[in-house]
Amino acid sequence: MLISIVAGARPNFMKIAPIIDAIEEEEGISYRLIHTGQHYDKKMSGDFFEQLGIPEPHVNLEAGGGTQAEQTAAIMLKFEKELLANPSELVVVVGDVTSTMACAITAQKLCIPVAHVEGGIRSGDWSMPEEINRMVTDSITNYFFTTSEVANANLRRSGVTDDRIFFVGNTMIDTLLKQMPKLSKPYFWEELGLEKKQYLVLTLHRPSNVDDASQLKGLLKVLEDSEIQVPVVFPVHPRTCKNLEVFDIQLHNVKTVEPMSYLEFNYLVQNAMGVITDSGGITEETTVMGIPCMTLRDSTERPETCTLGTNVLLGSNPAALREALAKLQAGEWKKGTIPPLWDGKTAERIVGHISDIFKVEREKARLVF
Incomplete structure (x- = not known):
């Protein structure tokens, strides 16, 4: 066959x-x-x-x-x-x-x-x-x-x-579990002075978040001004990178890095304090790893990451992100479980x-x- x-x-x-x-x-x-x-x-x-x-x-x-x-x-x-x-x-x-x-x-x-x-x-x-x-x-x-x-x-x-x-x-979890022993420290770990559980990971690529100047600036301002005094590591999608330049967005606490390999990116996620994303797949990986996850979307095709896992659907309002970061800092994030199978x-x-x-x-x- x-x-x-x-x-x-x-x-x-x-x-x-x-x-x-x-x-x-x-x-x-x-x-x-x-x-x-x-x-x-x-x-x-x-x-x-x-x-x-x-x-x-x-x-x-x-x-x-x-x-x-x-x-x-x-x-x-x-x-x-x-x-x-x-x-x-x-x-x-x-x-x-x-x-x-x-x-x-x-x-x-x-x-x-x-x-x-x-x-x-x-x-x-x-x-x-x-x-x-x-x-x-x-x-x-x-x-x-x-x-x-x-x-x-x-x-x-x-x-x-x-x-x-x-x-x-x-099947994505099959790959994650198989590759976990091979996860590798990203090339910029020492350069940025990262320590385990002492940084956040950010990914943004959806047009609703990155193609509108006020929306993108609003989300990044929350992370720049956050009371959580840890760096935010931002592997930048090519389209997002272009918009950062067009909108003349200057970042300090948010550290932009190039797109990463699978093994490096998941090492970064595994050792983060939390993840902020508008991706769907990352919410599955954070659920299995037990890492707090904040999704900057109004809907999700993976509701089990919210009902069972560590993911919370915040919507696109920067104020909701601010509140979620405060909850994370206070140690009040929910404990998730792994979905069946x-x-x-x-x-x-x-x-x-x-x-x-x-x-x-x-x-x-x-x-x-």
Whole structure:
């Protein structure tokens, strides 16, 4: 059995690594790894393949750059050629990036079934490109591998039957748990004089936070003026970096650094006093590590990080951030727990289900003929 595994952007790489490991332990399944090239610079792509032990892709579609529509079209055109040249029995897509949606559509147009790893999650915010990607992908997916009972319920409400839903856990946590012993001190640790539990980590990249000058300045001013007298380490997304210059924002307590490798970034998170972010994936990692997390968004597609984990949804009002920092300083942050099946064995369950699904399908075909 040949399956195609699609990765296109930084969040995907953490999710496919354990799936590939599990496939290599399973008899009767082979794979082609397709890198769409959605993220194409070294820090956003190459480092992850090296550090996570992901083999070289069988093909890189080199479809990065351009607008959302241009990128979607480029991925679909090139992925169609890949599937025609190398027909597979299943296309596995992960997460919610442009590549996820584009490759799911392409596969279905060629009558190849699709499995969506991390299916069913929803933020309810249609202004996020990721939410559109999730909804379109799930509307044409055959098999759903889910991270939570909330995702299962979302799928059932949309009409998906239970025989297509497989609650397996979170492959990103598989990667985190495997890589924890290898986490490495970032290059700037001594230069910034960092000490364990004596700094905060900040990540910002969503347009609602970084493309509006007053919003970005308001959030950063809270961190500059905070009564918590610890440095704030800010790995800066390329678009955010550009806006800091355009808006002429000067920082002192907030220390900007270049984008980091997986092992360095998670070392930074693991040893932080707390994390402030507008990312989704980081809220999962902080939940497993037990690190206080403040999310600067009005909605989240990962509610289990709030109901069970260490994450708190603050919205985008800088005043809410100020209050949350005071709570953290007072030692009043909630103690989280780890969601069910976030145990490092998700990929094994996924590959086991894929094997079972195709045994059943082949038996059906044998009986028909």
